[in-house]
Amino acid sequence: MNTIELNASILIVEETPESSHTFTKHMKNVGLDVTLAQSGEQALQVIEKWVPDIIFLDIRLPGIDGFETCHRLKQHEITRYVPIFLMAAMTETIDKVKGLTVGSLGYISKPFQYEEVLMHINIHISLFRQQKTLQQENEQLRQEIKRLKATENARSITEAKAAYQPKSEPCDIPTLMGQSQSLIEIKTDIRRLQKVNKTSVLIDGECGTGKEVVARAIHFGSGRAKMPFIAVNCSAIPHDLAESQLFGHVRGAFTGALNNRRGYFEQAEGGTLFLDELGELPIPLQAKLLRALEENKIMPVGGEPKPINIRVLAATNANLLAKIKAGTFRQDLYFRIVCCNITLPPLRTRKEDIALLADHFLMELAADREKAKKALSQRALTALESYDYPGNVRELKNILERAVIYCDYDSIQPQHLRFIDTSLIPDTKPPKPPQSTDALPAIEAYKFPATDEEKILAYVQKQGHITNARCRQLLGANYNRASYLLGKMTREGVLVREGNHRSTNYRLPRAKKSDFYEKSDFSNGNKSEF
Known part of the structure; x- marks a missing residue:
């Protein structure tokens, strides 16, 4: 040129x-x-x-x-x-x-x-x-993102308000779909919490019960619905970056801080911050979180205090009271967060909702595949209602999705259903195990432990060792979560690490059982109580 x-x-x-x-x-x-x-x-x-x-x-x-x-x-x-x-x-x-x-x-x-x-x-x-x-194109992209977010928020508001109108029709949010008494009470609680804009809420329950769905419903049905909903998985935040990611930092605050960065609190300004797996937050950061909630101010790393206007919703599948007793969770933070509490029931306690959930998921899968909806035979429904679902609603959806894939006919039969405990399928032969070496061995669902660490420990006792890949399958977790739990149990002496990189295995110590293992009566197949 x-x-x-x-x-x-x-x-x-x-x-x-x-x-x-x-x-x-x-x-x-x-x-x-x-x-x-x-x-x-x-x-x-x-x-x-x-x-x-x-x-x-x-x-x-x-x-x-x-x-x-x-x-x-x-x-x-x-x-x-x-x-x-x-x-x-x-x-x-x-x-x-x-x-x-x-x-x-x-x-x-x-x-x-x-x-x-x-x-x-x-x-x-x-x-x-x-x-x-480039600046002009970036500005155009920012405007397009803003427009798309506005559209998404508007759609979510419509869905949330429609889902929680006082009516007799079943809720159309999948994880909260059902007519059981426990779910009706939870929907009533959600409607109450939608009417207030500042009250913090602790949502607890097992994995797969729909804690984030409840949080989104509270947000998008409230007066903050048009503002951001920021979801943060506390267990996935690297400990050395946690303060910066939550509260932000200013340029030059530490090596590599080349620009100012808004943390999750600032990103949620005017809206809702959802802290998932709150119990995994490090103790030092719990103190700073408590201060931010008490003073409605945050302190970016290297910066000055900033006022905030957000609502905090938190979720956990851990027993926080037990963590308080063990010294791994602050009691004052617990009482600051738990102004209101919603406990989501596991699917095994509301089996009257399984038929409604199954019908919804089959319709959804048919729409995704652009094929006719498959029917569910009575014997298959009986099998579904006889299972205990350690993975809750998320596992039910996975079971049905696999059944739709493997069923060549119009009606799903018991043999198309694959459970973790195959003996729970009545009057059918268990399906042949998959040929893949990465397949997850069967574990008896009614003996399934309560916490993620107990699940890992029970698996290792039964199989002899575990890898990161099988840990992810076992928990339905991502790589970072599995690595964190395996590393934590290794540091505490519960497990021993062998090998490097892809060949890494984790097993029990050969000399003696860990304290954690001795406390958990898995050897007799009993479920630990917290």
Whole structure:
């Protein structure tokens, strides 16, 4: 690309325009639009009316010198990104560091080497214009994201309000679908909590019972519905970054903090912050979370206190009272969070809802596959209602999805259902185990332990060892969660790590059983009570 195609404009700032007459003439001859200013003050006035594509600035100027002029131009909003070159006589001693400090790209020596100057003009104006184009495109993307979020929020508000209207029809949110008495009471609680905007709520229950669905329903049915809903998995936040991710940081607060960053609290401003797996939050961070909730202020890392206006909803599948007794969770934080409490029942305690849930999931799967809905035979429904669902509603959906895939007929039969405990399928032979070496061995559902660590321990006792991949299958968790739990149990001496990388296995210590293991009566197949 040549300069004529760029159709560029240049501002030359020099006390004696006569000395740059030849330079100006040469620039005009190649199609550049040249404007002259004789002082820094005049240059600052010019840019208020017209913004050039590139600026050449003599360091020797009357009044404010070239360095100060460059600094002010770089501080000005409209010329912050305009390329600036300082000009100096070849015989002058120049301070290159000072030139870069005030924001220039470097020096052009006088008398000018025209080919060199034109090369700089071509390169930096092209970069400048590409940057402007990217900024415009980024702004368009931001507006599109804003529009999409507004659309999503509007849809979620409609769904939430429709789901929780006082009516006799079943709720259309899958995880809360049902007509059992326990679920009716929970929906009543949700409607009450939608009417208040500040009250914190603790939602507890086993994995897969729908804790985040309840949190979203409370938010999108409340007066904060049009503001952000920010969900945070506390167990997935690296401990060394947890404070920065929750409360944000300012530029230069620590190594690698190149820019200011808004934490989850600021991102949720005006809306709701949902803290999932609250019990996994490190003790030091619990104190800072308590202070933020008590004072309605946050302290970004390296910054000043900021006021916040958010509602905090929290969820856990752990026994926080037991953690308080063990010294791993703060009692004052517990009572600050648990102003109101919703306990979600496991699916095994509301089996009258299974038929309604199954019908919903089969309709949903049919729509996703764009095929006719498969029916559920009475014998298959009986099998579903006879199972205890350690994975709750999430597991029910997975069982039905697999059944739809493996059923070649219009009606799902018991043999199409795969349970963790296959003996619970009445009057049918258990399905053949999959050939994949990564398949999860069967575990008796009615003996399934209560917490994730107990589940891992029970599995290791039965199978001899566990890998990260099988841990993820066992818990329905992601890689980070599985790594965290296995690492924690290894540090506590509950498990021993063997091998490296993909061949890593975790087993029980050979010398003696861990204290944790001795307390959990898994050897007799009894479920631990918390």
